[in-house]
Amino acid sequence: MFRCLCTIYGLIVLSSQEVEGFGLKCLRCDDVLEPRFCERIEYCQDGDVCGVQRYRKENGDVSFWSGCLPHSNCAKVTNRTILTTNSRRAVHGSVLCQECCNGDLCNSEGCGAPGLPTSRGPMCFNCAHTLNPSDCHHVTVCGANELCFLGEKPIFGQRYFTSHCEDVHACENHASAPIIFGRKRLLRGQRSYTPCSGCCHGDLCNTNCNATFTPNTVVNSGSTAAPTGTSVQERPGNYAFYAQLTLMAQTGHVIFKNVTTNEGSAYSGTTGIFTCKYSGAHAFSWTIATSSQRYTNADIVLNDVAIGSSFTDSRGSSVAADSSTGFVVYNLKVGDKVRVNINGTADALYSTFSGWRLQQNNASFYAKAMSSLDKPSSSSHGFEFQSVVNNGNVYDSTNGVFTCPETGLYALAFAVETSGLDFMVYFYRGGSKLNEIGVWPDSTNGLLQDTSSTLQIFLLTRGDKIYLYPSESDARIKPFHSTFSGWRIENPTSNTPAFVEYISSSTSTTPIRFNREALDITSSFSISSFQAPKDGVYLFFWNMEVSSRHLRTFLEVNDSIVGRTVSDGHTAGYDSGSNLAILRLRRNDNVRVAQDYTADGDQTMISGYFMFS
Secondary structure (H helix, E strand, O other): OEEEEEEEOOEEEEEEEOOOOOOOEEEOEEEEOOHHHOOEEEEOOOOEEEEEEEEEEOOOOEEEEEEEEEHHHHHOOOOOEEEOOOOOOOEEEEEEEEEEEOOOOHHHOEOOEOOOOOOOOOEEEOEEEEOOHHHOOEEEEOOOOEEEEEEEEEEOOEEEEEEEEEEHHHHOOOOOOOEEOOOOOOOOOOOEEOOOEEEEOOOOOOOOOOOOOOOOOOOOOOOOOOOOOOOOOOOOOOOEEEEEOOOOEEEEEEOOOEEEEEEOOOEOOOOOOEEOOOOEEEEEEEEEEEEOOOEEEEEEEEOOEEEEEEEEEOOOOOOOEEEEEEEEEEEEOOOOEEEEEEEEEEOOOOOEEEEEEOOOOOOEEEEEOOOOEEOOOOOOOOOOOEEEEEEOOOEEOOOOEEEOOOOEEEEEEEEEEEEOOEOOEEEEEOOEEOOOOOEOOEOOOOOOEEEEEEEEEEEEOOOOEEEEEEOOOOOEEOOOOOEEEEEEEEOOOOOOOEEEEEOOOOEOOOOOOOOEEEEEOOOOEEOOEEEOOOOEEEEEEEEEEEEOOEEEEEEEEOOEEEEEEEEEOOOOOEEEEEEEEEEEEOOOOEEEEEEOOOEOOOOOEEEEEEEEO
């Protein structure tokens, strides 16, 4: 905590502000029935994670503790412990369970306790009078028709802030008028200012006076209101971008300056922001790489609200590197702004950001794990990701099944994160694998977390039911960073380029020779390269697996590098690195993947499809 004497509009004010560093925001309670009932947060030290402990008190009652924990403590649970607190008291008890997680408010569940429901109002700061909005540490979950409110007013010559839940209709009536400190009549030399007063949408959004008032929005609806005052006209057309990081980025808003593709000019390499010009469903993918024992949480942010996240962890070896790729499908309105924020570091070249508008009126969905998910009880259904966006009502959260609404070409993607385990995850249909291409998240050293991702293309028939199913009985995926999404590309035609290739065993050849083929509609992929059959914009995704070594791969167009992956199996044994690129190609352009070591079999793959001319 530091204090300073500050001059505010002619007044000398003693203010205090807590130094929050780069840490997470975690729920902090000592004795609650369930973690989600906790109504206080704390800001963790850099390197800490959010923790939950279920413990039995000396009187026999079972209760929960939640708060920040050093990451090194996450593998240590003693039979008898004292749960120390920052207050004058301590809770004595016998620890029954301890779980850790990375992500703001992620410890609202754990150790068997349910998390916050998917259909709810936002979690908002809730304080009567504070000198600074960030001084508030009390929170509450609002009703479905409420937003977060933040307002200020002068009391006794000092500015104070109030935060709470506010009915959405009452939010429409909030208006800010200039306030004059001192006499009622503005004299020369006196200053007036417009106080902060309004509502915002999204968990813990009401700690920022620049938060935007967003009436008529509902949490977890699949759309978030754009900033008010925006009057941009619809501009129908094709939109897609692909940009790479040129220099290492640290905590904050990431600007991917090296823009390779920018169809429709909706992405800015100066600001790192994509601005929607044509309303509809959009897909986004981001890859964050880090190294040298660092770890990074990345959020994809829509109008200041995080709609997706990923976690990249390179700890465990001084030479280790790691990357993770996330996917989101979301419904945007004209003027909506999308960017990537990180808490940690992102390495240049391997870290990328891509987005594209999906075809009008085509089915699409996006679902994510809101709690830890164990292996489904039957191979006839999959991990039960909770629906966030469900255009066409094609995804069922109760069984984790996507049902194909009409025969056509579809892209399906998922990312799965685990901790302390390793297992395969595949696309399934009717109790059997759709193909032999799976992903293998591996964090068997017991401390680190690992994420693996894939994007594959399928020709599906109306009524096909697709879901995700693991190979191991003890499979368990982590919440928030694990997702399942998909979208319809178009009706199958003989001239729609789309392919999925993989290898069945390890290979050190470069460029990589993909000896197995799952799909190639136009016969445009020949062992080691794809030859564009026509001019246009194409999407490429590649996932590279390595065993016990470091591996870099390079996506090349006509021998020029346009994308990279990094993976490192030094720590856990196996590791995968993936990336996604959107490229405008000319007919007969040649695309291939080069490598600097040996790619492992089954998970190493590449897919791609033609987007538009």
